[in-house]
Amino acid sequence: MNVPANDPNLAIRMENITRHFPGVIANQNVHLQVTQGTFHALIGENGAGKSTLLNILYGRLRPDKGRIFLKGNEVTDSLKTPADAIRHRVGMVSQHYALIPALTVLENVMLGMEPTGALGILQRGKASERIQVLATQLQIAPLDLHIRAEKLSVAAQQKVEILKALYRNAEILLLDEPTATLAPQEAETLFGLLQTLVKRGTTILFVTHKLGEVMAYSQAVTVLRAGKNAGDFATAQTDAHELLHSMIGSRGNLPLQPLNPNVEPESIHAFAGESWATPVSISKSPLLQVEGVTVRNARQSLLVRDACLDVARGEILGIAGVDGSGQKELAEAIVGLQKLSAGRLFLEGVDFTQTSVAQRKAQGISYIPEDRHHAGLILDFSVAENYLLGQHHEASWGGGAFIHPTLMEARATAMVRQYDVRISDLGPSIPARNLSGGNQQKIVVSRAMESHPRLLVACQPTRGLDVEAARFVYKTLRDARQQGLGILLFSLDLDEILELADRVAVMYNGQVVAVLPRSEATPERVGAWMTGAALAPTEEIP
Amino acid sequence: MRLRFSLQTNLMRSLLSIILGLLVVGIVLKLSGFRPFEAYQALFEGATGISSGKPVSISDRGFHIGTWDGHFSTYTFAQTLASITPLLFTGLAIALALRAGLFNIGAQGQMAVGATMAGLVGAIGTGGAINPVVGTLPRMIHIPLVLLASAIAGALWGGIAGYLKAKRGVHEVLSTIMLNYVAINLTNYLVTHSLKDPNPANMAVQTGLIAKSAWLHPLVINSNFTIGLALALLCAVGVAFLLAFTVLGYEIRAVGLGAGSARANGIAVPRVIIKTMAISGALAGLAGAIEVMGIHHRFLQGTAGDYGFDGIAVALLGGLNAGGITLSAVFFGALSNGANFMQLQTNVPKTIAVVIQAIIILFVGVRFQRKLQAPSKAPQDELESA
Structure with missing residues (x-):
């Protein structure tokens, strides 16, 4: 060199x-x-x-x-x-x-390098010509330059970003x-x-x-x-x-595919002797039933359309889909963060459609949100205060009528040890902000697991995590499944879903378009449903 | 340990802001042809009651430090303590709301409503008499009753803004500003009409005198200093306890630092917002009650002064925690009382105190702004995606 x-x-x-x-x-x-x-x-x-x-x-x-x-x-x-x-x-x-949502593709691309004529008058035509030439060279023409960036899919936004760089002669x-x-x-x-x-x-x-x-x-x-x-x-x-x-x-020296259950015998044998250690069998009566759930946003456009699902005890139902297909909204509807405009939800046969987030938590619905910074943790709270979040009415966590700081810290210290959260020597009083993403996620996951859930709604639980932290999450989900929990796993990572799920549902354009048994869920088939290619050819594919 | 550390840095920063503020205003005074040292000395004398020379009134006590003769005016000192009282209430009110991420600009209106209620409930047992009367209720009942009524009135007024924010998404800055106008005009209307002073000789826009059974008496003769300060200090302890040791306090802090996570973890954010605004309003309402019961013995136009806005300065300089707010209320109370004396002694206009206050808040604001903005440049965030 x-x-x-x-x-x-x-x-x-x-x-x-x-x-x-x-x-x-x-x-x-x-x-x-x-x-x-x-x-x-x-x-x-x-x-x-x-x-x-x-x-x-x-x-x-x-x-x-x-x-x-x-x-x-x-x-x-x-x-x-x-x-x-x-x-x-x-x-x-x-x-x-870094696109500006309210500006058009053209305005975003030329932003900061707008061609101007005499008196500084903007020459849109010149810019759009140049962009179309670039697009043709990249074989992504024709490109609608007058659509607002917020209307674009993630993949299309990325193309615009690349175009933007090339427009600047990168x-x-x-x-x-x-x-x-x-x-x-x-x-x-x-x-x-x-x-x-x-x-x-x-x-x-x-x-x-x-x-x-x-x-x-x-x-x-x-x-x-x-x-x-x-x-x-x-x-x-x-x-x-x-x-x-x-x-x-x-x-x-870990195996190349360390997340394969077959090379992790401890996850199968470690719990032998416990009452639930019977081999995993998917029970016939579903734990969670989602019936015709529809979610609209403030402008009444459909985010989730007539979604029907069920999850059994001891089952991981993976939900695949391209980003923005309504997964987040469906997950939020189940945990109580989205209002349903139609449909009903049942937990072990009991209708919980009208209950609050706190009531659903108390009924045993635990949530691992997609965005751990804005829905999971409070970054400026200490590790201990974060463990208390959502359990702050529980005396065993140091909550109840009053907050007991010593009890709260003791419980957090125990959790940190049990789940191997690395928080340096300063103890659980350091702000969660100071932890790495993997350790932050460990807090979110361990907190969800220790609140005695029956159903776990996990959204992209390994997003942005390193191999070790992802392994931890996988092991936790598998253990939870062994314990008889029903798990809804929303993920954009198809490999993750195929790795963990017992059945695979696919969301496309706000709808649950397919539910496949694991044996039939090949990457090609799931991918075809995810992109809408498996739908009738008259359906428009964005 | 971390707590002590952050308290210390907060305190250092606040002190630095104060020093810089005094320095800048000192330069302004100098450039305007005043003598800043003399002005500040008068300010100090007016604030603490300690000055050089022989006693000038019978309430003054002379003392000597070495060869230096000085005297201490209990009256002046008591007036400073009196000035601290409403600032401490409104400072706590604003800080509590800010801890939940709510900017309560409406302490003014909440205080006015509380003061009016004190004028109304305080008049129970006077029978509409023109001159001061003892009243029919025992003091031990009447005083708590007036305080309670004022707190409830303030809580309702603050609660309206909380409700609008929680249920209708109306930004609390807008609603509280508008409610200030409503409160001021409504209370002015009341005291010019149905609640007007029954004494025909009195043309002022005010209610009649409240019963003596609801008066708070001066603890130093002729001064405005009453037991109200003790109540304010009690409220400071209460706010500190609320935030540190109660579930509601925990929820308030959670909503303030991360409403999304609070909601996703089952905290009913709208309910917390309404409760916080109600408690904040109650604290401001109490400020109004103390002014009426201890100083004016009636509600009159402008009782709420500018305390609602000064409270913002108190809260920010105090770093939004009860201990800091107490210190900062002491400072601003001393500043405003000292400024009166400074004007008498040196001809420096007393409004210079407002300038000092403003500049201090600018300096505090520099770091506060940074604190409020999500520290996107934090190393963890940078590294996380690495």
């Missing part, structure tokens, strides 16, 4: 990049070399420092030390803001898209987990698009958790672990096993 720093064939060269945050070293002497015109993957667990590195490259963060070269020219001192990055022809598509494109919220078919389309770009000479650096994507599409891979380099590979000369090993380091 003794290439001179100013080699123009290297689109990106980062040397000795170090970046501290209070109490954390996000990047420590990180090196990165990306060859001009290649498709380069950057992988690592959560907290490995991938996004930090990307943000440094895009001028959002300044490195504490280190040097950055773009196409052989040192830019360390001239890369201070995203505007500088754009000037250096670097574009970025973040995990959370020659280096950074993508942060571009497929995290896409359906399998959409992800394929995206990679097709990116490969077109690479052929045209664009350099692409993308961050991902999915090794399958890395193996299928990248040409080179850089692995980060705990803020440091853990390896550089040419994709053709490595395999997924080696990459996983490199990502998780000393824990790398």
Whole structure:
């Protein structure tokens, strides 16, 4: 790797990049070399420092030390803001898209680089011409430029983001987990698009958790672990096993598919002798019945249409679907956060349609929300106060008529120990904000499990988690199923659903379009339902 | 440990804001041709009652520190204590609402309603007499009765805004501002018509005198300092206890820091909002009652003063916690009382106290703003997606 720093064939060269945050070293002497015109993957667990590195490259963060070269020219001192990055022809598509919902596609793309004529008059035609040319080159034309960004699907928004970068003449494109919220078919389309770009000479650096994507599409891979380099590979000369090993380091002697139940005998035998340890059999009388549930938003448009489902005790019902197909609203309707405009809900035959969130909790409906920051935890509350949340009427958690801080902290300490939540030495009085995403999720999950649920509604429980934390969640869900709980698992990650579910339901466009037994739920079939391809050909597919 | 740490940093920041505020105003005074040191010395004398030289009145006590002669005016000091009282009530009212994420701009109106109610219930047993009468109710019943009535009136007034927010989504800033106008005009209407002072010699917009059985008597002769301050301090303890040790307090904090998570975990957010606004209004209502019972002995136009808005400054400088608010009410009470003396002594207009208050809040606001905004730049957030 003794290439001179100013080699123009290297689109990106980062040397000795170090970046501290209070109490954390996000990047420590990180090196990165990306060859001009290649498709380069950057992988690592959560907290490995991938996004930090990307943000440094895009001028959002300044490195504490280190040097950055773009196409052989040192830019360390001239890369201070995203505007500088754009000037250096670097574009970025973040995990959370930065489109302005109320503006049209055209306005979003040209924002900040509007072509103007005499007297500063905006030339929309000129911009739209240029965008259509770009779209044609990317084979995504024709494109409706006058639709408002808020009306676009997630996949379409992402395309607009890419277009926006190219409109700014980006020659280096950074993508942060571009497929995290896409359906399998959409992800394929995206990679097709990116490969077109690479052929045209664009350099692409993308961050991902999915090794399958890395193996299928990248040409080179850089692995980060705990803020440091853990390896550089040419994709053709490595395999997924080696990459996983490199990502998780000393824990790398885990099997490649550690989440397969067959290699986790403890989850089956550990509870032998307990009364419920009978082999899992799906009982005939359903635990949860969802009958014709319809949810509308304030503007009366349909979010969930006539959904019918049932979940048995000891069963995991996976609900697959592309982001925004009504999963979130259906889950919220079941836990009591959405008003139904039609339909009924039964728990063991008892109608609970009219009850409040608190009453449903008391009846044994536990909820792992999709957004742990805005629905799960209160980040400025301490760990102990977060454990109390929702149990604050329970004396055993330190609640009741009055709050008992010592009892509350004692219970939290016990929980933290039992579920191996890493909270440093300061104890449960530190704010939940200071924990990593995985440990925050452990609080949410363990709290849900310890409130004696009968039904668990889990929404994207492993979103954004690293391998270890995801393993914890999987094990918890499997244990819960063993204990006879009914589990509704909403996930955008089809692999996760196929891994865990006993039956698979698919939502498309607000409807439950299919319920398949696990044996019939192949990725192809589920994918076809998810994208609407399996529906009648007259149905419009967005 | 964390608590103590954050208290300490809060205190340091508030003190720094005060020092910077005094410094800036000192420069302004200097540029305006006044002598800032003399002005501030007069301010201090007026605030604490401690000044140099021989005693000037019989209530003053002389003392010597080494060769320095000074005297302490209990009257001046008692007036400062009196100024603290309504500020502490309204400061607590506003802080409690803010802890639930509600900006109660309506302490003014809630206080006016409470004061009017005190004028009304306080008049029980006077038989419409023109001159002060003892009244028919025993003090031990009449005083709590008036306090209760005022608290309920304030709670209802605050509760309206809470209800509108919880059930109709009306922003509390808008509803409380509008309710202020309603309260002020409604109470003015009442005291110019049905509740007007029966004494034909009195043209002022005021009610008649309340019965002596509802008066709070000065603890220092001729001053406005009454047992009301003790009640305010009791309320401060109550608010601290409410927030730290009760389920409602826990729910209030949860709603303030993360309404979405509170709701998803079964907290009835609308109910918490209504209750919080009601308690906040009750505290402001009590401020009105104390002013009526201890100082004016009747409701008169403008009894609520600017305490409702000054309370915002008190709450913010106090870092929204009861202990800090007590200290900050002491500071602002001393400032306003000291300013009167400063004007007499040095010709520096007493409104300069308002300027000091404003500048302090600007400095406090700098960090408060940062606290309110979700710290999106926190390292955890940055790292999480890494």
